[in-house]
Amino acid sequence: xxxxxxxxxxxxxxxxxxxxxxxxxxxxxxxxxxxxxxxxxxxxxxxxxxxxxxxxxxxxxxxxxxxxxxxxxxxxxxxxxxxxxxxxxxxxxxxxxxxxxxxxxx
Numbered sequence: 001x002x003x004x005x006x007x008x009x010x011x012x013x014x015x016x017x018x019x020x021x022x023x024x025x026x027x028x029x030x031x032x033x034x035x036x037x038x039x040x041x042x043x044x045x046x047x048x049x050x051x052x053x054x055x056x057x058x059x060x061x062x063x064x065x066x067x068x069x070x071x072x073x074x075x076x077x078x079x080x081x082x083x084x085x086x087x088x089x090x091x092x093x094x095x096x097x098x099x100x101x102x103x104x105x106x
Contacts (some may be wrong), residue, residue: 065088
């Protein structure tokens with residue numbers, strides 16, 4: 001789902017990084033789904049540091065996403081958490097210590 005508010009928030013945090021801003025502005029709903037799927041596919045039911053996940057997804061991203069900053073991937077993790085598609089332990093403001101995983105089986 002293309003969340004214009006989330007995109008606006010990401011753009012507001014970009015500062016002077018024009019390339020990153022333009023890359024985010026070009027994203028369509030199918031791009032967000034690909035990014036979300038990349039995040040989800042890097043997870044299982046064990047806790048992983050959110051910073052490692054964002055860095056791994058960023059490094060593995062296809063060329064068309066090369067200008068998207070790591071902070072945008074962190075934003076997508078927040079969206080996935082708000083949709084209950086992943087679980088979060090800690091604050092997403094501190095990716096170094098925050099941990100994420102797929103929801104535990106109920």
